[in-house]
Each structure stands twice: as structure tokens, then as C-alpha cells.
Amino acid sequence: MRDIDCKTITETVSSLFQEACLYLPEDVLAAIKRARETEESPVARDVLDSILENSEIASSEKIPLCQDTGVAVVMLELGQEVHITGGDLSQAINEGVRQGYNKGYLRMSTVSQPFSARINVADNTPAIIHTDIVPGDRLKITVMPKGAGAENMTRLAMLSPSQGRQGVINFVVNTVDEAGSNACPPVIVGVGIGGTAEQALILAKKALLRPVAMPSPDAETAELEKDILKRVNNLGIGPVGYGGRTTALAVHIEVFPAHIASLPVAVNLQCHSARHKDAIL
Numbered sequence: 001m002r003d004i005d006c007k008t009i010t011e012t013v014s015s016l017f018q019e020a021c022l023y024l025p026e027d028v029l030a031a032i033k034r035a036r037e038t039e040e041s042p043v044a045r046d047v048l049d050s051i052l053e054n055s056e057i058a059s060s061e062k063i064p065l066c067q068d069t070g071v072a073v074v075m076l077e078l079g080q081e082v083h084i085t086g087g088d089l090s091q092a093i094n095e096g097v098r099q100g101y102n103k104g105y106l107r108m109s110t111v112s113q114p115f116s117a118r119i120n121v122a123d124n125t126p127a128i129i130h131t132d133i134v135p136g137d138r139l140k141i142t143v144m145p146k147g148a149g150a151e152n153m154t155r156l157a158m159l160s161p162s163q164g165r166q167g168v169i170n171f172v173v174n175t176v177d178e179a180g181s182n183a184c185p186p187v188i189v190g191v192g193i194g195g196t197a198e199q200a201l202i203l204a205k206k207a208l209l210r211p212v213a214m215p216s217p218d219a220e221t222a223e224l225e226k227d228i229l230k231r232v233n234n235l236g237i238g239p240v241g242y243g244g245r246t247t248a249l250a251v252h253i254e255v256f257p258a259h260i261a262s263l264p265v266a267v268n269l270q271c272h273s274a275r276h277k278d279a280i281l
Contacts, residue, residue: 001137008281009139009141010092013092013093013097017101017277022062027214035249041238044238044245047242048246064106069124071110071148071151074142075141076132079139094125097124102123108120108123130206139280141281144205149271153178153183153269154266156264156267161263165224176235176237176269180237184240184271187249189229190206191254192255194257200264207254213250
């Protein structure tokens with residue numbers, strides 16, 4: 001059994017959110033640069049240049065990549081041999097969010113009573129926490145500041161099994177098409193297939209954390225990713241909706257077994273400011 005103190009967790013979460021909002025991951029930057037080289041539209045190339053310039057300014061001036069610094073999503077892989085000491089794990093994470101958003105001067109976007117008063121909670125808590133129990137004595141913390149523009153375009157379909165592969169393709173492509181410029185393309189398309197409704201949605205969000213353009217290790221799923229990406233980039237939406245072939249940087253699919261009578265499919269889009277950061281304690 002290995003002890004991890006809540007203070008360490010709080011400090012880590014605080015730092016991760018600040019860093020995630022300032023620096024685009026290298027895989028995202030590389031994907032945008034590749035898209036810039038292959039994009040045919042002059043306007044689209046100019047937009048991609050602006051996105052790259054924005055990233056440089058954000059990192060050098062220490063200002064957020066986007067004014068929407070999102071809701072605080074935290075993914076945990078908690079080793080079953082870890083013992084959390086000095087307090088409550090959820091409280092430690094929320095304190096880290098509170099400190100990180102204050103110290104980093106990040107916009108507070110969380111409101112209480114979302115169906116009525118919509119009062120800003122002023123510290124961006126509570127975080128949305130997903131926890132997986134895994135073997136080992138380590139705690140992996142992944143943070144994802146999730147902006148509303150892309151998150152609002154999330155869709156879930158409970159397809160019939162007879163709709164099969166083509167039904168999945170049609171649903172994902174139509175979702176991106178309907179999102180248009182609202183999700184701030186070029187997007188990363190996270191897709192969850194299988195399980196139950198909530199499992200498919202979680203899979204779709206987790207799919208966004210895979211390094212950009214890294215195909216699924218399953219050959220059949222990788223081929224599906226490739227086919228959907230081609231269809232999506234033929235939509236002509238382009239960077240921030242100005243046209244072009246770079247509507248998506250990647251399509252990432254995660255698959256889980258499903259009921260014999262079900263084919264759940266969820267789509268979670270991530271804008272070009274694909275912010276996430278992780279640490280292992």
C-alpha cells in the first residue's frame with residue numbers, strides 16, 4: 001500500500017489546469033501544422049496560421065489559449081494499492097480546481113441552478129470527476145478544461161443493431177455537419193460505441209485524450225476512424241467554418257461490448273484548442 005497525501009493531489013490539479021489552459025499539447029500542434037501544409041483553401045490556411053500564432057502568444061505571454069476555460073473535467077486512474085491520506089479525494093481535487101482557476105486568472109464558467117437562477121459559483125467547482133480503479137500503486141490525474149462551444153454539440157443515438165457500421169458513420173458525420181462552426185473546428189471527433197447510454201458518452205470523452213491521429217489498435221476500428229474522417233473533411237466546413245478540407249484533425253473511436261438489442265453511439269467534439277494535461281503520482 002502506498003500513501004498519497006491530499007495536499008499533493010490539490011497542488012497537482014491546480015498546476016495541471018493552469019498549464020492545460022496555456023499550452024497546446026505537442027501532438028495537437030503537430031496535427032495543426034500538418035493540416036496547414038495539406039490544406040487547399042487560402043482562407044483556411046490563414047485561419048490555421050492564426051491558430052498557431054495564438055498558441056505561441058498564449059505560451060509566451062502566459063495567457064489562456066481561449067477565453068472559455070471551460071468546466072473542470074478530471075479523469076482519474078486510481079491504483080488499487082493507493083491509500084489517500086489527509087482528507088477526502090474529491091475535496092482535494094475541487095480545492096485544486098479552485099486554486100488553479102484563481103491563481104491562473106482563468107474564467108469561472110460554472111453556474112449553480114442551471115435551469116433557473118444560473119448563479120456563477122465563482123471558483124469553477126465542483127469538478128466533474130470520472131474514476132477508474134486500476135492495478136498498481138499510482139494515481140494518474142488527467143484534467144480537461146472543456147469549453148461549451150464544443151461540448152454543446154455532444155450527441156447520443158441509440159441506434160438499432162440493423163443500422164450497423166453505416167448507421168454509425170451517418171450519425172457521426174451528421175453530428176459534425178450540424179455542429180458546423182459552433183464547435184470551433186478543426187475539431188477532434190471523439191466517438192464512443194457500445195455499452196449503455198452513459199458508457200458510450202464517457203467513452204467518447206475519453207477518446208479525445210488519445211494522441212491526435214493515433215489510430216485505434218484494433219484494425220477494424222481504425223478503418224472506421226479513417227472512413228469517418230474522410231467523410232467529415234469532405235463536408236467543406238473547414239477551420240472555424242470558413243471552408244476548406246480541414247474540418248477535423250482526427251476521429252478517435254473507443255468501443256465497448258453492447259446488448260444484443262442495442263447499438264449506442266455517442267459523439268463528443270473537441271475544439272482546436274484541445275486542452276488536456278496529465279500527471280502520475
